[in-house]
Amino acid sequence: MRSVFQYVRPASLEEAIQWLAANASETVVFAGGTDLMPAMRKGEISCSYVLDISRLDELKVIGLENDRLVIGAGVTYTDIVENDVIREQAPTIAAAARCVGSEQIRNVGTLGGNVGNASPAADSIPALMVHNATVEIVRTGVIQTRPLAEIILGPYHTSLMPGDLITKFYLEPLPAPYRTVYQRIGRRRAMAISRINLAAAVLIDSQGAISDFRMCIGSMTPQPYRASSVETMLVGKTPNRTIIVDAARLASQDMIKRSGVRSSTEYKKPAAEGLIIRSLCELFAVDMGEDEKQCEP
Incomplete structure (x- = not known):
């Protein structure tokens, strides 16, 4: 009713x-x-x-502030896709925004709403977590800032209390020479909820080794998570076929540890490994070769 x-x-x-x-x-x-x-x-x-709160201009800010990228909670996905600052400083956020729903949904759907809803399949959350996003929350006039990872507790469950209002997101900019990628698997290429999604960023040093690597995976576990074991494994390495496959296997093992063996595991484990391999191939500019099928999820 x-x-x-x-x-x-x-x-x-x-x-x-x-x-x-x-x-x-x-x-x-x-x-x-x-x-x-x-x-x-x-x-x-x-x-x-x-x-x-959809028409409050205070929630629609986009800009750089004290070496942080600030995005208001009321910024829509269309705003994100069309904004030059976001495309330059956080291309992963722009790529994730392009994957959200239809044009009509992108025109009205907001970043704050996506986080507040806390769907495990949310497109924006893995991208935000790669940028070490923090969330500004106002309650009865008191402003507090918390890491995004502390907000999302589980499927459609957050640590927000009645009266809390998300107002802004603060992100670490990842402009070039960082490389970034956002990939997802859905039932269809468009207008479909992500079955698995992934955001990643890498910085390669002058010797060709990985000096910084970040990866967040969504839809595979109750809440999106930073693949810290994979991040640790890859830093200092030179990208090649072997470490990409090893990273994908380690990430899928972590997924099972976090969520347990479920009816969907038989599908999600190989699909996730394939998605990770495909994403890291793109990110590291590694050609897996014609005979290597692992790049396809």
Whole structure:
């Protein structure tokens, strides 16, 4: 059964914060509505108030601040794809944004909404985690900043409390000479939820060795995770076929340790290994050769 609610549109961020301070337990926040509205139609969410923050300019900032890339929680995926600063400083974020839904969804869906929904298949979260993203949260006028990894606790479950409002994301820029990649597997190439997704970044030193490597995998475990064992293994190595395959196998082993053996493991393990190999082939500019089929998921 659909709930009856009152629609509230604050004129400013301060007004939104004040509203939440007084009505947090009865209010849901509307940013783009791409996840919220279907859930409300199904009767999965009920509330007394819907607080529409979609038109607040304070949540739409994009820029560099103290060597960090700042992206407002109300920035849409279309904004991300079209922004030159993001494409230069965080190309992985732009690549992930291009994979989200349809053009209509990208026009209204927001970065803050995607994180707040905490879907394990969210396209933006692995890319954000590769940039060591931190999240600015406001509650009753108090501003706090926390690592994104501390926000996502599990499928559709976060550490956010009633009254918390995500306002900004702070990212470590990864411009050239960093190389980045974002890849995903879905039932279709477009308009499909990710079955497995992956974001990665690498910096190669003057000797051809890996000096910095970051990889985050989503949809394979209850929440996206940085593949720290793979990152440690690859730093200092020179990219080649052998270490790419070894990295993929290590990552799939970590996946099973984190999520256990499930009915989907038989599919996801080889698919994940193939996706990782394909992604690292692209990232490291390593040609696996015509006879090597591991690059295909």
